[in-house]
Amino acid sequence: DAGVIQSPRHEVTEMGQEVTLRCKPISGHNSLFWYRQTMMRGLELLIYFNNNVPIDDSGMPEDRFSAKMPNASFSTLKIQPSEPRDSAVYFCASSLYQGAYEQYFGPGTRLTVT
Amino acid sequence: GNSVTQMEGPVTLSEEAFLTINCTYTATGYPSLFWYVQYPGEGLQLLLKATKADDKGSNKGFEATYRKETTSFHLEKGSVQVSDSAVYFCALGTGNQFYFGTGTSLTVIP
Numbered sequence: 001d002a003g004v005i006q007s008p009r010h011e012v013t014e015m016g017q018e019v020t021l022r023c024k025p026i027s028g029h030n031s032l033f034w035y036r037q038t039m040m041r042g043l044e045l046l047i048y049f050n051n052n053v054p055i056d057d058s059g060m061p062e063d064r065f066s067a068k069m070p071n072a073s074f075s076t077l078k079i080q081p082s083e084p085r086d087s088a089v090y091f092c093a094s095s096l097y098q099g100a101y102e103q104y105f106g107p108g109t110r111l112t113v114t
Numbered sequence: 115g116n117s118v119t120q121m122e123g124p125v126t127l128s129e130e131a132f133l134t135i136n137c138t139y140t141a142t143g144y145p146s147l148f149w150y151v152q153y154p155g156e157g158l159q160l161l162l163k164a165t166k167a168d169d170k171g172s173n174k175g176f177e178a179t180y181r182k183e184t185t186s187f188h189l190e191k192g193s194v195q196v197s198d199s200a201v202y203f204c205a206l207g208t209g210n211q212f213y214f215g216t217g218t219s220l221t222v223i224p
Contacts, residue, residue, distance in 0.1 A: 004157075033212075042216050043158075043203070055210070091157055100146040100165070100207035105157035 002026075004106035006092050012112045018080040021109045024073055025094030033103060034067055034077050035091040043091075049075065050098050082113045116141045120204045120215035127194055127222050135189040135218045137178075137204035145208035147171075147180055147187040152201045152217070161189075161202070194222045 005024040013019055025032050033048040047057040049069045057067070064083070069075040079086055089110050093103040121136040139145065146165045150158040162171030167182035176191045189202060199222050204215040 043214050045212075093158075095212075099210050099212065102146075102148055102160050102163055102207070103158075103212060104160065105150075107157050 004092055004094055004104055006090075006106035006109050008109060009107060010110050010112075012114065013082055014114055015083055016081045017113075018078065019082045019086075019111060019113075021077040021090050021092075021111070023075045023077070023092030023106060025075070025092070026104055027073065029094035029096055029104075030072075031095045031098040031101075031103075032069060032075050033093040033095075034075070035093065035105075036088045037091060037108075038088045046077070048098065055098065079111075082111075084113045087111055087113050116145070116206060116208055116211060116213055118204050118206050118213050118215040120202075120218055122218070123201075124219040124221060127220070129196055129222055129224050130193045131222075133189070133191040133194045133198075133220070135202055135204075135220070137187045137189065137215060139185050139187065139204075139206050141185075141206055141208050143208050145206045147178070148205040148207065149176070149178055149187070149189050150203040150205060150214075152203065154200070158203060194220070196222045196224055198222050 007022045034046040036044045046059045047067045052069045067077045089108045091108045093105045095101045095103045117140045148163045149161040151161045152158045162173040164171040164180035170179045201217045206213045
Protein backbone atom coordinates (compact mmCIF):
# COMPACT_ATOMS: atom_id res chain seq x y z
CA ASP A 1 0.00 0.00 0.00
CA ALA A 2 1.26 3.48 -0.82
CA GLY A 3 0.24 4.92 2.51
CA VAL A 4 -1.40 8.30 2.97
CA ILE A 5 -0.49 10.63 0.12
CA GLN A 6 -0.40 14.40 0.50
CA SER A 7 0.26 17.12 -2.03
CA PRO A 8 1.96 19.43 -2.40
CA ARG A 9 4.84 18.65 -0.05
CA HIS A 10 5.82 22.29 0.14
CA GLU A 11 3.78 25.39 -0.57
CA VAL A 12 4.95 28.98 -0.44
CA THR A 13 2.34 31.63 -1.02
CA GLU A 14 1.67 35.28 -0.34
CA MET A 15 -0.71 36.57 2.26
CA GLY A 16 -4.24 36.79 0.91
CA GLN A 17 -3.90 33.96 -1.57
CA GLU A 18 -6.00 30.80 -1.52
CA VAL A 19 -4.23 27.60 -0.57
CA THR A 20 -5.53 24.08 -1.19
CA LEU A 21 -3.95 21.04 0.41
CA ARG A 22 -4.81 17.55 -0.83
CA CYS A 23 -4.92 14.14 0.76
CA LYS A 24 -5.50 10.60 -0.43
CA PRO A 25 -6.14 8.22 2.50
CA ILE A 26 -5.23 4.56 2.63
CA SER A 27 -7.70 2.52 0.66
CA GLY A 28 -10.36 0.95 2.87
CA HIS A 29 -9.91 3.40 5.73
CA ASN A 30 -13.14 5.01 6.87
CA SER A 31 -11.81 7.89 8.95
CA LEU A 32 -9.68 10.85 7.86
CA PHE A 33 -8.06 13.50 10.01
CA TRP A 34 -6.43 16.85 9.31
CA TYR A 35 -3.80 18.11 11.78
CA ARG A 36 -1.64 21.21 12.01
CA GLN A 37 1.77 21.20 13.66
CA THR A 38 3.75 24.23 14.79
CA MET A 39 6.55 24.72 17.28
CA MET A 40 4.40 26.98 19.42
CA ARG A 41 1.17 24.97 19.52
CA GLY A 42 2.35 21.43 18.81
CA LEU A 43 0.03 19.00 17.03
CA GLU A 44 -3.56 20.22 16.71
CA LEU A 45 -6.53 18.30 15.32
CA LEU A 46 -8.40 20.53 12.89
CA ILE A 47 -11.20 18.29 11.63
CA TYR A 48 -12.03 14.67 11.09
CA PHE A 49 -14.36 12.76 8.79
CA ASN A 50 -16.01 9.41 9.17
CA ASN A 51 -17.37 7.78 6.00
CA ASN A 52 -16.79 11.08 4.18
CA VAL A 53 -18.94 13.03 6.66
CA PRO A 54 -17.36 15.75 8.85
CA ILE A 55 -17.80 14.68 12.46
CA ASP A 56 -15.91 17.27 14.46
CA ASP A 57 -14.59 20.55 13.07
CA SER A 58 -14.19 22.29 16.41
CA GLY A 59 -10.44 22.56 15.84
CA MET A 60 -10.76 24.59 12.65
CA PRO A 61 -9.26 27.97 13.59
CA GLU A 62 -11.76 30.22 11.84
CA ASP A 63 -13.97 30.60 8.81
CA ARG A 64 -10.97 31.01 6.55
CA PHE A 65 -10.42 27.27 6.86
CA SER A 66 -12.65 24.72 5.17
CA ALA A 67 -12.35 21.01 4.47
CA LYS A 68 -14.17 18.64 2.18
CA MET A 69 -14.20 14.95 1.48
CA PRO A 70 -16.17 14.39 -1.73
CA ASN A 71 -15.38 10.67 -1.82
CA ALA A 72 -13.59 7.97 0.13
CA SER A 73 -10.28 8.52 -1.62
CA PHE A 74 -9.84 12.27 -1.57
CA SER A 75 -9.98 15.20 0.82
CA THR A 76 -8.99 18.85 0.65
CA LEU A 77 -8.17 21.50 3.20
CA LYS A 78 -8.56 25.03 1.92
CA ILE A 79 -7.40 28.30 3.45
CA GLN A 80 -8.85 31.46 1.96
CA PRO A 81 -7.44 34.04 2.43
CA SER A 82 -4.16 32.79 3.85
CA GLU A 83 -2.25 34.68 6.55
CA PRO A 84 1.36 34.43 7.80
CA ARG A 85 0.14 32.83 11.05
CA ASP A 86 -1.16 29.88 9.01
CA SER A 87 2.43 28.85 8.30
CA ALA A 88 2.78 25.32 9.65
CA VAL A 89 3.07 21.70 8.63
CA TYR A 90 -0.32 20.22 7.81
CA PHE A 91 -0.76 16.48 8.18
CA CYS A 92 -3.46 14.21 6.91
CA ALA A 93 -4.02 10.86 8.64
CA SER A 94 -6.39 7.99 8.09
CA SER A 95 -7.56 5.04 10.14
CA LEU A 96 -9.76 2.03 9.67
CA TYR A 97 -12.36 3.52 12.02
CA GLN A 98 -12.45 6.48 14.38
CA GLY A 99 -11.52 6.09 18.04
CA ALA A 100 -9.35 3.26 19.27
CA TYR A 101 -7.74 2.42 15.93
CA GLU A 102 -4.27 3.52 14.99
CA GLN A 103 -3.92 6.46 12.65
CA TYR A 104 -1.53 6.46 9.71
CA PHE A 105 0.01 9.79 8.80
CA GLY A 106 1.03 11.26 5.50
CA PRO A 107 4.36 13.06 5.04
CA GLY A 108 2.78 16.47 5.53
CA THR A 109 2.59 19.73 3.60
CA ARG A 110 4.88 22.47 4.79
CA LEU A 111 3.03 25.75 4.21
CA THR A 112 4.79 29.09 4.29
CA VAL A 113 2.72 32.25 3.95
CA THR A 114 4.75 35.41 3.39
CA GLY B 115 -12.32 13.53 30.47
CA ASN B 116 -9.70 11.77 28.38
CA SER B 117 -6.11 12.99 28.19
CA VAL B 118 -2.49 11.97 27.86
CA THR B 119 0.42 13.45 29.79
CA GLN B 120 3.99 12.73 28.82
CA MET B 121 7.27 13.85 30.27
CA GLU B 122 8.70 17.15 29.21
CA GLY B 123 11.75 17.17 27.01
CA PRO B 124 14.14 17.56 25.57
CA VAL B 125 15.96 14.39 26.55
CA THR B 126 19.63 13.95 25.65
CA LEU B 127 21.33 10.57 26.03
CA SER B 128 24.60 9.01 25.04
CA GLU B 129 24.56 6.12 22.60
CA GLU B 130 23.79 2.76 24.28
CA ALA B 131 22.12 4.42 27.27
CA PHE B 132 18.80 3.21 28.65
CA LEU B 133 15.73 5.23 27.65
CA THR B 134 12.51 5.82 29.53
CA ILE B 135 9.87 8.30 28.41
CA ASN B 136 6.98 8.51 30.84
CA CYS B 137 3.37 8.61 29.73
CA THR B 138 0.27 8.59 31.91
CA TYR B 139 -3.31 8.78 30.82
CA THR B 140 -6.79 9.61 32.03
CA ALA B 141 -9.63 7.82 30.31
CA THR B 142 -13.16 6.62 30.68
CA GLY B 143 -13.75 3.10 29.47
CA TYR B 144 -10.98 0.92 28.05
CA PRO B 145 -8.69 2.86 25.75
CA SER B 146 -6.07 1.63 23.35
CA LEU B 147 -2.62 3.15 23.83
CA PHE B 148 0.00 4.02 21.25
CA TRP B 149 3.47 5.40 20.82
CA TYR B 150 4.31 7.32 17.67
CA VAL B 151 7.71 8.54 16.46
CA GLN B 152 8.40 11.55 14.27
CA TYR B 153 11.77 11.84 12.57
CA PRO B 154 12.87 15.28 11.35
CA GLY B 155 10.93 16.41 8.30
CA GLU B 156 8.56 13.43 8.36
CA GLY B 157 5.06 12.56 9.52
CA LEU B 158 4.25 10.59 12.65
CA GLN B 159 4.78 6.85 12.40
CA LEU B 160 3.17 4.25 14.61
CA LEU B 161 5.89 2.72 16.76
CA LEU B 162 3.88 0.32 18.93
CA LYS B 163 0.49 -0.17 20.49
CA ALA B 164 -1.38 -2.02 23.24
CA THR B 165 -5.11 -2.56 23.29
CA LYS B 166 -5.79 -3.91 26.78
CA ALA B 167 -4.37 -3.96 30.30
CA ASP B 168 -1.06 -5.83 30.75
CA ASP B 169 -0.44 -5.96 27.00
CA LYS B 170 3.12 -5.19 26.00
CA GLY B 171 3.73 -3.48 22.69
CA SER B 172 7.16 -3.78 21.13
CA ASN B 173 8.95 -2.74 17.95
CA LYS B 174 12.53 -1.94 16.92
CA GLY B 175 13.79 -2.61 20.46
CA PHE B 176 11.24 -0.28 22.04
CA GLU B 177 8.71 -1.60 24.55
CA ALA B 178 5.76 -0.25 26.52
CA THR B 179 3.40 -2.05 28.88
CA TYR B 180 -0.23 -1.02 29.40
CA ARG B 181 -0.54 -0.60 33.19
CA LYS B 182 -4.13 -0.02 34.23
CA GLU B 183 -3.34 0.17 37.93
CA THR B 184 -0.97 3.10 37.42
CA THR B 185 -2.66 4.41 34.23
CA SER B 186 0.72 4.44 32.53
CA PHE B 187 2.30 3.41 29.24
CA HIS B 188 5.99 4.27 29.59
CA LEU B 189 8.27 3.83 26.59
CA GLU B 190 11.58 2.04 27.16
CA LYS B 191 14.58 0.95 25.15
CA GLY B 192 17.60 -0.80 26.57
CA SER B 193 20.26 0.72 24.33
CA VAL B 194 19.54 3.78 22.22
CA GLN B 195 21.26 4.59 18.95
CA VAL B 196 21.92 7.90 17.22
CA SER B 197 19.25 6.94 14.69
CA ASP B 198 16.63 6.96 17.49
CA SER B 199 16.88 10.75 17.69
CA ALA B 200 13.32 11.92 17.07
CA VAL B 201 10.19 13.22 18.78
CA TYR B 202 8.06 10.59 20.53
CA PHE B 203 4.33 10.99 21.06
CA CYS B 204 2.15 8.99 23.42
CA ALA B 205 -1.48 8.66 22.29
CA LEU B 206 -4.79 7.28 23.47
CA GLY B 207 -7.76 6.12 21.42
CA THR B 208 -11.18 5.56 22.93
CA GLY B 209 -14.78 5.85 21.83
CA ASN B 210 -14.84 8.30 18.98
CA GLN B 211 -11.74 10.20 20.03
CA PHE B 212 -7.98 10.05 19.69
CA TYR B 213 -5.65 12.09 21.91
CA PHE B 214 -1.95 12.85 21.46
CA GLY B 215 0.53 13.92 24.11
CA THR B 216 2.68 16.97 23.54
CA GLY B 217 5.70 14.99 22.37
CA THR B 218 9.14 14.37 23.88
CA SER B 219 12.23 15.23 21.87
CA LEU B 220 15.08 12.73 22.15
CA THR B 221 18.62 13.43 21.01
CA VAL B 222 21.18 10.62 21.14
CA ILE B 223 24.81 11.68 20.95
CA PRO B 224 27.64 9.39 19.85
